[in-house]
Amino acid sequence: MSPPNSAGYVTDVAYVPGFYPHLAPKALRHVALLNRIQPPAVADGFKYLELGCGLGRTLTTLAAANPRGSFVGVDLNPQHTAQIARDIEVGGLSNARIVTSDFSQLPDDLRDFDFITLHGVWSWVAPDVRADILRIASERLAPGGLLLLSYNAMPGWAHLQPIRGILRQYAALRQGDSVQRARDAVNYLAYMRDQKAKYFVDNPNAAAYVDTIRGQDPRYLAHEYLNEHWTSFYFADVAGQFAEAGLSFVGSLPVHTNFWDLCVAPVFHDLFRTTTNRLVTEAHKDFCANTMFRWDVYGKQPTFLPDVAARLRAADDLWYRNPKPGVQLPITVNLGVVNSTVDGGLYGTLLGMLSGRGMRMSEIIADPRLSSSTDLEIAKAVDAGVGMQLFEVLSGPSLEIDRTVAATRIAMPSAFNRAILAGEMFGGRGVPLASATSGSAITIGDLDAAILTTWLEGGSDDLAAGVDALMTKHERVINHEGKPITDPAERRSRLASACEGFRGNVLPVLEEQGIVIREG
Ligand SMILES: C[S@@+](CC[C@H](N)C(=O)[O-])C[C@H]1O[C@@H](n2cnc3c(N)ncnc32)[C@H](O)[C@@H]1O
Structure with missing residues (x-):
């Protein structure tokens, strides 16, 4: 392809800005806690690095929302980093810094991070760049630190992978910048589908997917499909590579993906009940759910928390809250594959208790209204409730507003x-x-x-x-x-x-x- 690039990555057009809440420190800390892993402490400050931060909307927003943290973003595209530098200045973000650099040449002072995140990078870069990322994870994450990695996953991408090859080949034949080439390639794909190319006839899901692509921002499409390297990964292979770099799998986002009964149909539950190896159940879960995209959390030298008391000692500074006071049970939620119904009992009490400003886990557990449940039952219900979006996780208590008085100014x-x-x-x-x-x-x-x-x-x-x-x-x-x-x-x-x-x-x-x- 002719557009300028770094190790095959599209750099001639800027990406689209996006805010991704799964990259928030509180989200990573909650995933660690619910999986019995000690998260980094944040009360006295923390260090956060985002690799391949694009236009930086996640980086800068998180810096604004976490004034005690010190945030650094790294990206090779100077168009991206210039925009971020402007946002940092205009927003008065003294706790954010942006570095224009390839991952292979990171400045030496960028180390000892409590959190490292990378979204939309791993599947789109060359094997050498992935090796750089693994090196950064191994050398620059502090012991006890957490890393969030997102990637295109198998088997969900299996039937769509051929689309990417055709898009890229056709784009290479066209003129113009990467956006123009991406547009032309998507139109060609739609033409092939409409003229009933046999691949599309034999793969109706792929035929329908063409309409999804057509509705997407061409700048996104250029960065998604036109890079020289584009790979979807099996969970086990990624977990293996991170294990070699000294990082262990901790859990995943969204929160419900940590509860197999919220993502796998009951008919498959037996394997999950009898297999205690998380690496095995994750792989089977992806098959049962046909997972296309994963957001995985890894930890460096993680400390295991044996019981709820240890969890409370390790971190009791997250607040759990019911954001929809007045919600009525039973509630049925579908998080992609399975219908899960919540009815009465513990959840009924929790929904009432957590309306308002929210509570910390120690307060919830000590509350006399829950005296008939064990600490473990309560903690699990709160965590699964977050998974089912009944509760939200906050860094501090929500402010109490008098809704009976109308706001004016x-x-x-x-x-x-x-x-x-x-x-x-x-x-x-x-x-x-x-x-x-x-x-x-x-x-x-x-x-x-x-x-x-x-x-x-x-x-x-x-x-x-x-x-x-x-x-x-x-x-x-x-x-x-x-x-x-x-x-x-x-x-x-x-x-x-x-x-x-x-x-x-x-x-x-x-x-x-x-x-x-x-x-x-
Ligand atoms: C698909 S974008 C994702 C951007 C951002 N994380 C988001 O989700 O909005 C990938 C980003 O990684 C950057 N990138 C790719 N290869 C890189 C490398 N070798 N070193 C530094 N940045 C790189 C690109 O410039 C691009 O901004």
């Missing part, structure tokens, strides 16, 4: 959040706003971002008219059932109900997480 104290809101408001993506309470971010939609901007600037009087004016200024349409609304009265009425939704559902969350405060 509001402010957003973080300079970083103000810059992100202004820059991303009509970006067509969610807008992640950093929260020190959650240690992560709350992502709001485009329209909610426009409502928040209007309210911050002009108060809540006649909010819908203000949002209408802002959207008109930016030439934004409002769609209903996929079609733009042209009638002004209908447009205003839709905006009025969107503003009501924001007032009732979004603003309280932003207040509880300390992103927005009331003034006056």
Whole structure:
């Protein structure tokens, strides 16, 4: 391929910004704890490195949400790192630093990290670059540190892998930058599918997947498919390589993937009940769930926590909270493969207890309302409840808001959040706003971002008219059932109900997480 590249990686076009909550220190720490591994302590500060941080939206947002941490991002693409340097400056992030470097030439002072993360890198780089990453993991993660690695997984990619080969070969025949080539290649793929090329006839899932690709941002497609190296991996092979580098498998994200009964149909449960080797069950789980993508957490010289008391001694600074007070049981959730139903008993009590500001695990366990359950039963129910999205994990207690008093004037104290809101408001993506309470971010939609901007600037009087004016200024349409609304009265009425939704559902969350405060 002709576009400039480093070790076969696309560098002629910038990537797309994205915030990935699985990279948050609190997420890694919770996965460690629920798997009985001691996480790094964070109260007195910690060191965090993101490898291949792209446009840095995750890095900078996490730095804003974790002021006690010191964050470093590394990327070889100077377009990416220049943008991150601007975001760091505008957001006033004194705890974030960006380094333009290939992984093979990392500055010497980047070491002893409590957390190392890399998302969207491992499957897309050359074997030599993966070797560099393993070396960094082995030499620069502190003992007891945690590493998060995401990658395209087998067997989920098995029937789609041929698509990538054809895309890349066709793109190589075309002119222009990587975005143009990716666009041309996707159109060619759709043509082959529509003309009933036999591969697509024989693989209907692959035929349907063409529409997924067509809907994706071409900058994403260029970075996803046009690199010289692109590989999907079996879990066992990756775990083997990290074991050689001195890191052990700890667990995975999302949280439900740590509970095999939440991801594997009951008919397969026998193997999981009788096999205690986690490396074996992970591989079989991927087969039962046809896993396409994995987010794995590895630890260096991890300390095993034998019981709940040891867990509480190791770390009791995460807060667990029910974000939807008033939720009624039974609840059935489907996290991809299996329906899991939660009904009454322990969960009924926990849902009530954890509404409000949330509680630490020691407080939950000591609560007299749960005296008939053992410590282990309680801890497991809370962790599995997080997996089923009944509870959220926070870095601190949620703020208590008097919902009976309507907010009028509001402010957003973080300079970083103000810059992100202004820059991303009509970006067509969610807008992640950093929260020190959650240690992560709350992502709001485009329209909610426009409502928040209007309210911050002009108060809540006649909010819908203000949002209408802002959207008109930016030439934004409002769609209903996929079609733009042209009638002004209908447009205003839709905006009025969107503003009501924001007032009732979004603003309280932003207040509880300390992103927005009331003034006056
Ligand atoms: C697919 S992007 C993912 C970006 C980011 N982690 C995200 O998910 O938004 C991969 C990133 O890794 C960087 N990268 C690839 N090979 C690299 C290398 N050898 N050294 C440093 N960075 C590299 C690329 O420039 C790109 O920004």
